[in-house]
Amino acid sequence: MDQIRDAILADDLDAIGGLPTPGSYRAVLVRKDEQDMFEGLATKEKDPRKALHVEEVPTPEIGPGEALIAVMASSVNYNTVWTSIFEPVSTFGFLARYGRLNDLTKKHDLPYHVVGSDLSGVVVAVGPGVNKWKAGDEVVAHCLSVELEDPAGHDDTMMDPQQRIWGFETNFGGLAELSLVKSNQLMPKPAHLTWEEAACPGLVNSTAYRQLVSHNGANMKQGDVVLIWGASGGLGSYATQMALNGGAIPVCVVSSPEKADIVRSMGAELVIDRSAEQYRFWKDEENQDPREWQRLGAKIRELTGGDDADIVFEHPGRETFGASVYVAKKGGTIVTCASTSGFLHTYDNRYLWMNLKRIVGSHFANYREAWEANRLIDRGLIHPTLSKTYAMDDVGQAAYDVHRNRHQGKVGVLTLAPEEGLGVKDPAKRERHLAAINRFRDI
Secondary structure, eight states, X not given: OHHHHHHHHTTOGGGGGGSOOOSEEEEEEEEGGGTTTTTTOOGGGOOHHHXXXXXEEEOOOOOTXXXXXXXEEEEEOHHHHHHHHTOSSOTHHHHHHHHTTOTTGGGGOOSEEEOOSOEEEEEEEEOTTOOSOOTTOEEEEOOEEOOOOSGGGTTOGGGOTTOEETXXXXXXXXXXXXXEEEGGGEEEOOTTSXXXXXXXXXXXXXXXXXXXXXXXXXXXXXXXXXXXTTTTBXXXXXXXXXXXXXXXXXXXXXXXHHHHHHHHHHTOOEEEEHHHHTOOOBSSSSOBOHHHHXXXXXXXXXXXXXXXXXXXXXXXXXXXXXXXXXXXXXXXXXEEOOOTTOSOOOXXXXXXXXXXXXXXEOOSOOHHHHHHHHHHHHTTSSOOOEEEEEEGGGHHHHHXXXXXXXXXXXXXXXXXXXXXXXXXXXXXXXXXXXXXXXXXXTO
């Protein structure tokens, strides 16, 4: 690994293809024999620091259509938290099923799972049939892994029956010194960003794009009022930027004055601080309070001058979903992914069916959507929201902080990169966007 890292740091990328592929590498992983370690504990009591390990693992064989990437930086997403606490299920079931698919996928079914669904780095080698990418290319990766052998996936690859999230439902993820991806996961690294900045948007930026902008999601248009839950967070911060530069009107819901300042620094003017308003959407574990939904709806109309939300950008799930269905306008759209507060949603269907509202499920993005989302980053129209960067040995703490919602925006992880600030190839372009980059890094 030292030769590859040194060649990248020296900007001698042409030499990468001539270097030997390492037989092993350091990776962040969970172990199959520990998947029951949190049994009986409440979700918040489960500690990712106990389950995530940094270990040396063998380098996987590169198959047809695959690429091996030297990972300079990665990031922590909520799926890494789920993997580390083995919720809602252990990911080893995903790996076992994938391993049974064919001889090529058997390698994914291992007693350990290398995690991570983001990366920025350099192509080390490619398998047969890969023509678009070569050793030495600087890349980022999106996390959609598909087999593309079924006709259902050729209109929208998210509909492929063998669609999986790399690093969550497959092995050899991005929180490592090396990673194995399908070549159609790769996209050009934006040249004005550092390794850690480039690594952090992939999953959340693409997810926000499909959920909010794409015709497969809410199909946002100019002038739409968009209620964005968790607007300063890893997902919501990208949705806020897309609403602003897409001509929509974001109403940003946050949970503290500090987070309110963050979204205002992005350019958002309409902000709801849940802590200040003291919304209590649930009376107890079994019963919601429609009066609180009404109070939220009144607040939205107060801020917008009388308009309800055309689109509700949902991802907290159980805690907020009843309110989201209620406050969407007649004919409006509730577009949902994730469910970080719980997967079982309860809402009053009268407010949906009698007001002709739609609930749209959204899950990550297809290659075209991910490519377009990355293009927005490359053109400086969307900026990474990286608030803190950890060393790879501290990934457990990073995941713990995300699990406890102690972070803002995204948290990055240095893998092969020895320090922050490296990897910028276009300093002039960076200078043009530096004020915005720094503003979003200071969140």
